[in-house]
Every structure is written in C-alpha cells, then in structure tokens.
Amino acid sequence: MIRIAILSLSMLTVxxxxxxxxxxxxxxxxxxxxxxxxxxxxxxTPALTIIPMALITGLLSSRVARKSLVYTGIFFYMLGGAGGGLATSIPFLLSMRAVLGIGVGILMPLSTGIIADIWSGDEKAKIMGLASASSNLGGIIAMLLSGMLAAVSWRASFLIYLLGIAVWVLIFFFLPEKHPSPVEKRQSSQGIGFLGSYIRWGLGMFLLMVAFYSIPVNIALYLQSHEIGDSRMAGLAMAVMTASSFLTGLTYGNLKKALRGWLSSVSLLIFALSYYGLSTFPSALPLFCSLVLNGMAFGTLVPSIMDGVTRTAENSSGTAGTSVVTSFLFAGQFASPLITGETSGLIFGSGISNIYLTLACGVGLACIFSVVFRITTAKRVQLTT
Structure with a gap:
C-alpha cells in the first residue's frame, strides 16, 4: 500500500x-x-507558480516533514483546480490556475523524490516507470471525465481536481511519516555540487515538454478547425494518448533492459513520426494512431530523464535533483505555445499543422544526434577497454 500511496501522488501531477x-x-x-x-x-499559467514552488520544495524537503508538505500541496491543488470553475472573469480564472500551480509545484518533486529516497538500482527504475504510468493513468481519468463534464458545462470540467480528496486519504493512511534529520540536511546540501548535471537533465526535460505540450494546448482547436470532433472527441483523443503512455510506463523497466542504451533514440524516432502524422494526415484514424505513438514515446522519455537525474547523485536527497528538473518541466509547458508557434511561423508558416511539422523535423534531428552520440560513446568505451 506504500507504493500505491506514493504512486497516487504522480496521478495528480504531470x-x-x-x-x-x-x-x-x-x-x-x-x-x-x-x-x-x-x-x-x-x-x-500553472507553470508560473510551479517553477518557483518546485525549487522551494527542494529546500524545504530537508527541513519540513514530507507528509506536511504533501498535505499542503494537495490543499492548494484542489483549491486552485476546482476554484477555476467558479471564475466570472479572466483574471480570476488565471489566478486560480496560479494557485493550482503552487500545489503541483509542491507535489511533483516530492512524488519522484520520495521514490529515489526509498528505492535504488533496477527497482528504482521500475518504480519510476510505474510513477510515469500512474501520472498517465491520472491523465486518462482526467481527460475522459473532463470531456464528458465539458459537454455539460465548461465549469463542471474543473470538478475533476477534487480527485485530490482520494489521494489525500491514501497519503493519510499509508505514507509513512518521515521527519528530516541532520544527516539528510547535510546530504541535501551536497546537491549543489551536482547542479550542472541537474541543469543538463532539466534542459532535456524542457525540450521534451515544449514538444509534448503542443498537443494539449492545441488539440481542441485542431479538432475544431479540421471538423473532426468536439470537446468529447478532444477528451477521448487525450485519453488515448495518455493510455498509451500508461501502458508503456508499466513496461519501462523491461524496455530499458531490452534496448539498453538505444531506448532514447528509438523513443525520439517514434516521437518524430507521431508529429509527422499529425501534420500530414488531419483525420480521425491517423490522429489516434499518431497520438498512440506520441504517448509511447512520452511514456519512456520522462522516466528516463527522472531516473537519470536521480542516478546523478545516489547519496543526495532524491528531491534535490527532481525539484530542479520539475522546474524545467513546467517551464517547458509554459513556453510551449510561444516557442512552437513562433518557430513554426518562421519556418513553415502559421497554423497548428505547421507546428507539428516543425516538431517532427526538430525531434527527428534530436534522434539523429542521439544515434551519433550513442555510436561515438560505444566506440570510446571499446578503445578504453
């Protein structure tokens, strides 16, 4: 039940x-x-408050009992999330989204950091994959419910954030209390020495989220402009994508063992193909096929990055590195519509299809660089042995 309690936090975050x-x-x-x-x-908008709160949580995790932090995060998550449905003006709506960001900024580094603090090695990689799967399971539930509720009223769609109540109950009964100790404080301070590595992993997460988040922010308008479907179709489309990520996350540990160092390159290739499909074939069947591929790639790339950053400093606090990467993750979410829109406008022109074509080219280049890096690294290892 400890696993279920910890993984339930992941359901609320990504x-x-x-x-x-x-x-x-x-x-x-x-x-x-x-x-x-x-x-x-x-x-x-939630990313604006998630970024500073994730960094603050990384500092607080060595000073404040983690259960207290989790309770605080869930409170702000439900307040800002459900509160958006009461909005009568744009400023009020966006302010509630900022409050939601405070809650997520507390919860996300904890959801991954607690895993790194409890498990290690292959078991940790397995749990990281399950955490990614859990976050996508939460996405499946959220997208399906949101699509159905939005068909009644856009205000009703915000009620899905009250799922935080169920997570609070699980945390209350099954997450063991853990107070910070002087040893933990000393270890967390060591994370400063690994800041450069944390930032490199963070930049990878930033670029991943710039690409991935182009789908949530555009999917409803994409379907509407191509006359494919309404809000219920948008909810179903997002649910299919997150279901694909969920299933892939469940098998992440096995995929990592099978593909070894090639997992990232294969994932990037699949990622590029998904965006090419979205840009070139704007109809229902190709749409869902492309979203399945996108979810598969996302379901391996996120745990790969999180596993990598926690392996950077095995003896330091797990929350230290994940708080930095979390900040980059949500910075990528916030910047996604700005970067993708402007870049595609300069290269291929305006329009959602051109955004996806630009991403297909960009991710394809990243795949090529990944393959070259893998080959050169393998040759270097052979020369030194």
Whole structure:
C-alpha cells in the first residue's frame, strides 16, 4: 500500500495543467473578448507558480516533514483546480490556475523524490516507470471525465481536481511519516555540487515538454478547425494518448533492459513520426494512431530523464535533483505555445499543422544526434577497454 500511496501522488501531477484541455474551446467562447491565447494560458499559467514552488520544495524537503508538505500541496491543488470553475472573469480564472500551480509545484518533486529516497538500482527504475504510468493513468481519468463534464458545462470540467480528496486519504493512511534529520540536511546540501548535471537533465526535460505540450494546448482547436470532433472527441483523443503512455510506463523497466542504451533514440524516432502524422494526415484514424505513438514515446522519455537525474547523485536527497528538473518541466509547458508557434511561423508558416511539422523535423534531428552520440560513446568505451 506504500507504493500505491506514493504512486497516487504522480496521478495528480504531470497532466494537472492539461486536465481541462477538452474544455478550452468552450472557455474561449464563454469570454467574448478572449483570444485563442486565453485557452493556452489556462493550460500554461500553472507553470508560473510551479517553477518557483518546485525549487522551494527542494529546500524545504530537508527541513519540513514530507507528509506536511504533501498535505499542503494537495490543499492548494484542489483549491486552485476546482476554484477555476467558479471564475466570472479572466483574471480570476488565471489566478486560480496560479494557485493550482503552487500545489503541483509542491507535489511533483516530492512524488519522484520520495521514490529515489526509498528505492535504488533496477527497482528504482521500475518504480519510476510505474510513477510515469500512474501520472498517465491520472491523465486518462482526467481527460475522459473532463470531456464528458465539458459537454455539460465548461465549469463542471474543473470538478475533476477534487480527485485530490482520494489521494489525500491514501497519503493519510499509508505514507509513512518521515521527519528530516541532520544527516539528510547535510546530504541535501551536497546537491549543489551536482547542479550542472541537474541543469543538463532539466534542459532535456524542457525540450521534451515544449514538444509534448503542443498537443494539449492545441488539440481542441485542431479538432475544431479540421471538423473532426468536439470537446468529447478532444477528451477521448487525450485519453488515448495518455493510455498509451500508461501502458508503456508499466513496461519501462523491461524496455530499458531490452534496448539498453538505444531506448532514447528509438523513443525520439517514434516521437518524430507521431508529429509527422499529425501534420500530414488531419483525420480521425491517423490522429489516434499518431497520438498512440506520441504517448509511447512520452511514456519512456520522462522516466528516463527522472531516473537519470536521480542516478546523478545516489547519496543526495532524491528531491534535490527532481525539484530542479520539475522546474524545467513546467517551464517547458509554459513556453510551449510561444516557442512552437513562433518557430513554426518562421519556418513553415502559421497554423497548428505547421507546428507539428516543425516538431517532427526538430525531434527527428534530436534522434539523429542521439544515434551519433550513442555510436561515438560505444566506440570510446571499446578503445578504453
């Protein structure tokens, strides 16, 4: 039950900002003076408060009992999440999204850091994969419920954040209390020495989220512009993608053993193909096939990065590195519509399909660099042995 309690935290985190993605088009329509950018801001505003709170949580984790931090995070998560459904103005709506970000900024580094503090080696990699799967399971539940609730009212879609109540109960009964000790404080301070490595992993996470988040922020408008479906279809599409990530996350430990150092290169290739499909074949069947591929790649790349950053400093606090990477993760979410929109406009022109074409080319280049790096590293190892 300890595993279930810890993994339940992951269910609240990665897709938290995108949980109301199926309602974006309805939210924009409700505010007559709003532009399409409002919908994107509804999904990305939480990142503004997640980033500083994740860094603060990394410091607090060595001074405050982790259960107290978790309770605080869940409180802000539900307050800001469900509170968005009461909005009567754009400023109030965005302020509630910022409050949601405070909660997620506390919970996400803890959800991964606690895993690194308890497990190690292959078992830790396995749990990291399960954590990724759990976050996507939360996304599946959120997207399906949000799509159905949005068909009734865009306000109702915000009720999905009350799922935090169930997680609070699990944490209360099954997460063991752990107070910081002088040893932990000393170890967490060692994380400063690994800051450069943390930042490198963080940059990888930033670029991954810039690419991945282009789907949640655009999917409702993409379906609408190509006359494929409404908010319920958007919810189903996101659920299919997250279901793919969920299933892949369950097998992450086995995939890592089977593909060894080639897992990242294979994942990037699949990622690139998914964006090419979205850009070239704007119809229902290719859409769902592309989203399945996208979810598969995402389901391996996130745990790969999180496993890597926690392996950087095995003897330091697990939350220290993950708090830095979490900040980059949500910075990528926030910057995604700005970077992808501007870049595609310069290269291929405006439009959501061109955004996905740009990402297909960018991720494809990253795949090539990954393959070259893997080959040169293998040759270097052979020469030294």
């Amino acid at each position: 897709m938290s900002g995108a949980a109301v993605a199926p309602a974006v088009a309805d939210i924009i329509a409700y505010f007559p003076n709003a532009s399409d950018m409002l919908g994107k801001m509804v999904l990305t």
